[in-house]
Amino acid sequence: MKRHWSFLESRVAYQNRIVQVQEDTYHFIPNDIVRDFTVLGFSDWVNIIPVTPEGKVVMIRQYRLGTRSETLEIPGGLISEEDADPAEAALREMIEETGYYSGEVVHIGTVEPNPAIQNNRCHTFLARNAVPVSSQNLDSTEAIMVELVQREDIPVLVRTSRITHGLVLAAFAYLMIHETSSNP
Numbered sequence: 001m002k003r004h005w006s007f008l009e010s011r012v013a014y015q016n017r018i019v020q021v022q023e024d025t026y027h028f029i030p031n032d033i034v035r036d037f038t039v040l041g042f043s044d045w046v047n048i049i050p051v052t053p054e055g056k057v058v059m060i061r062q063y064r065l066g067t068r069s070e071t072l073e074i075p076g077g078l079i080s081e082e083d084a085d086p087a088e089a090a091l092r093e094m095i096e097e098t099g100y101y102s103g104e105v106v107h108i109g110t111v112e113p114n115p116a117i118q119n120n121r122c123h124t125f126l127a128r129n130a131v132p133v134s135s136q137n138l139d140s141t142e143a144i145m146v147e148l149v150q151r152e153d154i155p156v157l158v159r160t161s162r163i164t165h166g167l168v169l170a171a172f173a174y175l176m177i178h179e180t181s182s183n184p
Helices: 086-098 151-159 166-182
Strands: 005-015 020-028 033-041 045-050 056-064 069-073 076-078 104-111 122-128 145-150
Touching (some): 005 033, 045 086, 045 166, 056 086, 056 151, 076 086, 122 166, 151 166
Antiparallel strands (some): 005 020, 020 033, 056 145
16 A cells, blocks of 8 residues: 655643543645644553353443443453553453453454554453452442353343443454354
């Protein structure tokens, strides 16, 4: 593909512990236009689908400030500097948010949440044979309820808009692909 964009410069417009808002200047060569574009800089994220030995999915329910609503999700969060790799971050998030542990964590996919304006990735993992080993270890601003959901109920929860988080939907799509390719 012919290259149409030439990067010129970047400057930070705003930054906090979660996001860095950048103004990136590009030259669109075909029309000789120079324009600024906003890029949201985030650390990479992880999601993890914990499945119990009985086949239930360990899900979480929490209030989300962006939509001002309660959502049904899977455990996940930002990869911290202390995490050795995304798999370690996913396992840490699962234990912190649910109290469940698994010794069988498998990477099943990675997405770019919104490459038009974001620079990060979200890595999705499957945790087989997840079992409760501790109580939750939540951040001071987290209030998370754990819910066990029958694996076969997931499509209905998606279809009826009870699961609406885009990265959670992508995670279940990866799970479906993983299960299909693992069991031809």
